[in-house]
Each structure stands twice: as structure tokens, then as C-alpha cells.
Amino acid sequence: MAEVLGVSIATVSRALRDSHEVGKEMRQKVQDLAKKLNYRPNPFAQSLRQNKPKVIAVVLPNLVTHYYSAVLDGIEDYAQKEGYAVVAANSHEDHLREMRAIDNFIGMYVEGIIACLAQDTTDYSHFEEIHDMGIPLVFFARTCLPHLFSSVVSNGDEAARNATLHLLDNGSRRIAFLGGPNHLDMVKRRKHGYLEALRERGISIDRSIVVNGTIDYRQARQAAIDLLQREDRPDAILAFNDILTFAAFDAIKSLHLHIPEDVALVGFSEGESSAFVTPRLTVVQDRAYETGVKVCELLLKSIGGDKRIYKEVLPMTMEIRESSIKTDVDNHTAAHLGIDVGQ
DSSP states (O other): OHHHHTSOHHHHHHHHTTOTTSOHHHHHHHHHHHHHTTOOOOHHHHHHHTTOOOEEEEEESOTTSHHHHHHHHHHHHHHHHTTOEEEEEEOTTOHHHHHHHHHHHHHTTOSEEEEOOOTTOOOOHHHHHHHHHTOOEEEESSOOOTTTOEEEEEOHHHHHHHHHHHHHHTTOOSEEEEEOOTTSHHHHHHHHHHHHHHHHTTOOOOGGGEEEOOSOHHHHHHHHHHHHTSTTOOSEEEESSHHHHHHHHHHHHHTTOOTTTTOEEEEEOOSGGGGSSSSOOEEEEOOHHHHHHHHHHHHHHHHTTOOOOOEEEEOOEEEEOGGGOSSOOOHHHHHHHTOEEOO
């Protein structure tokens, strides 16, 4: 454009920014030509020239689920308010893709990274490298290396305890736990709460109905079917997340069992779909959007020079519906457990 108009590149740049350092007539000529050529400035390139990329990166395990998309919404809204752009990568629950995404983001000179571990990540060396390079990073939900990085998690242990007590208070006696990989801290927290509730009520723990497998719909559905085809089948299931919740729901239906009369069901789920199935599902809900806002806030604090390591814990809520109640829940029980009774 500078060559066509016979002016300097600096003049064109100022005119595109509508700077008063360039006369009105020249500004109009530049802007008209830019429109004709369909020119768009590259904000990332501009930020590199200023040594201020103002870009942060996010690595998610499964972007198609409502939970992670809601977290990303929170991140993007907070980042935009603070003048940052967001780039995201989906690891598809694969640690190799996760590592490649981290490498790509390093090459893009992002100012910081937000991450949630892929379910098969057990080697954290790529995150240790991030720390050694001085690149700010904050985890959410599935975390590691707590001595190095800040994190935002939910109170999954307490929430799972309350959910298990709710099932026991409403007629269930033999409750199975359908979980993800046992090395994930998120799974450990929820399983711990489930086990604590059983111990609290003096119920023997049967490890054969505590299932920790892959976070995969088909595999979880088969695991639930295997549980329900036992002679001593469980009369309730507590499911780790929305994928496993709906896998269990489908498994129960496929065996022509009734919810909650034959098998009660409570799941951890963020989406609204749990209210639109029959029977409607009792769910423990993450505050996904708020998680995104908080994790982005912590990352920008780190980018700004705050060296403290934070561990933020966001409380979860329970929405009680038909799938968990073999007997009526009374208001006293609900108040004692600190849960919301949905309409």
C-alpha cells in the first residue's frame, strides 16, 4: 500500500490507526485502499513488534464436552476484558498431543498457558520445562506439580461425600463408583469423598464395585453393564463426570432396569442435558464458567509478576431430581447436606 500511494510504511501504519499525525485526506486514501485490498492488520504480529504478545494459550482434554467449553468461555471473557487474545488446543485426552500443543505454544511466544491434563498424562516433564523457562502456567480441574503451579479445582471430595450420603438417605444401600483413571487427582478426590461417606455410615467397602477406567463412553457403558449383570449388582451408581454419567444411564436402560427403583443414579455433570432425560438426573454441578474466569485471573496475576502459588477451590452444588430418590427426601436432610433441591 505504501508503494502504491508513494508514501512510507510508517505513514500507512499511522493512517490505519487513524492517527492525527497523518492528514485527513491521506488517512482516507490509505483506509480506502486497505478496504479495496481487503487488508487486515495482524494483531499477533503487531504484539511481537511491541514485545507484548497479549496472547494466552489453553490446553483442554476434550473441547466437545460442555464442561470444557464453558471453562473456555470464562477464560475468553476474562481475557478479552483484560486485553488478551486466547488460542486453544484440544489434546483429545492424549498426552502426546498435549505435549505437541505445549511446544507449539512456546513457539508462538504466548505470555502464559492454562492447562488441564489429558487423562493418560503421567509424565510431567513438559510442564517442568515450562516452569524452568519462566513461562507462567496455571492448571484447572486435573492438576499436577502443586509445588510449582497455581491451580483452580472444585471441592470434589466433599461433593462426592454429600452425593453418596444423599443416595444412602434415599433408599440406596449398595453404591458403585464409576470413575476415571486413578492417577488423576480429580478422580482421587471424588473417590475419596465417596469412600468417606460409606465409612461414615458404617457400610463395608466392596472394592469390586469401585471401577476406575478410561474416560470413554463405550468403555464406561460396558463397565456399567458388567456391574449391573452381577448377581449382587449395585442398587445405585455415582458417576465421575458427564460422559460416564450418560454411559451409566444408557447401560441401565439397555438392561431394562428402572431408574431409580432398580438402580439410582447420581452423576457429576455441567450441562443442562441432565434435566431433559427421563427420569431427570440428579447431578453434582461444577462451576465451569467461574472456573475459567478464576484460572485466567490467576494466570494474568502470574504474568504480571505475582510469584505466589495459589490453590483456589470452588464449591460444587447438587441438583436433586428423580434419578436418585427411592424414598422422599425431606427438607431437614437437604438442609443438613447443604444441597439445593431442584424443581
